[in-house]
Amino acid sequence: MTSDPAVTDLPVDRGELATYIAAKLCHDFISPAGAIVSGLDLLKDPSAQDMRDDAMGLITDSAEKLVAIVHFARVAFGAATSSERFSGEELRGLVAGLVDGGRASMNWQVQTDVFEKPAARALVNLAYLTMAALPTGGTATISTRQEDGFVVLDGLAEGARARLKPEAVTGLAGQRLAEGLPGQWIQPYWLWLTVTDAGGALEVTATEGQVRLTARMPH
Template identity: 50%
Template structure:
């Protein structure tokens, strides 16, 4: 008898490999664009495109730096830091949203949050932005309720959608026939929220995706 693939727990090494592949995929696009810009600068037949090349290099370097700074906290939690300033988290989120079509509406009440909550805020915010491929608004809210931090992220806009593999990952399931690159971030969120003693939820409606989590304070 075989077990359903969706219920098989993922091995830590396998999750790490998928997560590393996902981050490399995110980083390679701006890195490649920087190299393309440098190639243009060195091409003696393309000197009339120097201004365009410099613009491409600058924009791509900014995107790469924004993604690296974001990923350091969202996936690595910035070394030994246990509490994160909400203003710094907003800065990281806005850096990533500067390269997306969606607008970010940041409404986080606590001045500081613990490491699991910081990771959750950033990851759910990025997932909400990705759920709005043609634009819209991603509202990120967080409040302290008793001994917990309640997080709600709502993505609204035309064609707002959550990929089936992302929904599966948030539920702790396998990707099925979906892409591992989209699934692994959601599965990672499910794992670290659960390890912290919290829960994560998702709801999909017409032109709206809602992601929510509760994390012990």
């Protein structure tokens, strides 16, 4: 399926879109933030002093996770009009901060040296969603290339149970969610919107054991 870059009547208005994104970010932040509070409670509990090392480990790990989410969100959901530029290695680090330690492995084959903000935003979302298509493990290969004045961003998920959730399929097609979980829909829709807003196109293909997301954006 290929998105239409000429879409002018969006299925979700900007105010509603902001609400969905805010809800997603709150959901992402609450788990590590709550774990930090739990660790602090253990430190303050006189009867749990034998768990002090465990509490400090929980606080440290959760704080690092929270910082990783904030850094990722700043680029993945930040303003498209920003003049910031990012190196491929910087973007790899943002994605790795969220997905390292999971069941799938990431093979980063990004050749482009520098990305403007819209392409950077598309790439980190595309990479994250490619990894998310491998819930039981596999390899996500993230690559880029220059082609006729466009930068092509490619995410290939290969694994025994590689798949896209129905909500993700809906979002990647630029369609409004009719049923399912908004939290599983908003990031795929945001990727579609980022690509089409920049005058590009998003293509999604899924076969047994393989999912591919390809974005073509003006360079």
